[in-house]
Amino acid sequence: MAPETALQTYRALVETLRARRGASPESSYVARLYDQGLDAILKKIGEEATETVMAAKDGAPDAVVREVADLWFHSLVLLVHLDLDPDAVWAELARRSGVSGLVEKAARGS
Numbered sequence: 741m742a743p744e745t746a747l748q749t750y751r752a753l754v755e756t757l758r759a760r761r762g763a764s765p766e767s768s769y770v771a772r773l774y775d776q777g778l779d780a781i782l783k784k785i786g787e788e789a790t791e792t793v794m795a796a797k798d799g800a801p802d803a804v805v806r807e808v809a810d811l812w813f814h815s816l817v818l819l820v821h822l823d824l825d826p827d828a829v830w831a832e833l834a835r836r837s838g839v840s841g842l843v844e845k846a847a848r849g850s
């Protein structure tokens with residue numbers, strides 16, 4: 741997928757997630773998650789993380805891709821639910837770019 745297409749897909753998804761915040765829980769899965777609250781969203785993220793690990797352990801590349809997509813999706817649901825800008829995650833990754841992971845982790849500890 742071309743970077744422009746990936747960015748368009750990401751932006752459209754975030755806008756959809758934001759629009760679902762005011763929707764009826766009967767009208768969409770995401771609206772239902774928002775209505776159920778933080779614990780339901782966190783539970784879903786935990787489930788998706790576990791399923792990602794299991795797919796990787798099983799050596800199932802297609803399943804890994806599907807499960808990571810689910811994990812990323814639900815992570816975006818969390819960010820929008822908490823009224824955090826998902827672009828802040830990209831900014832944090834950009835900030836870390838070119839910095840040793842060991843150095844970056846040590847800096848967080850201080």
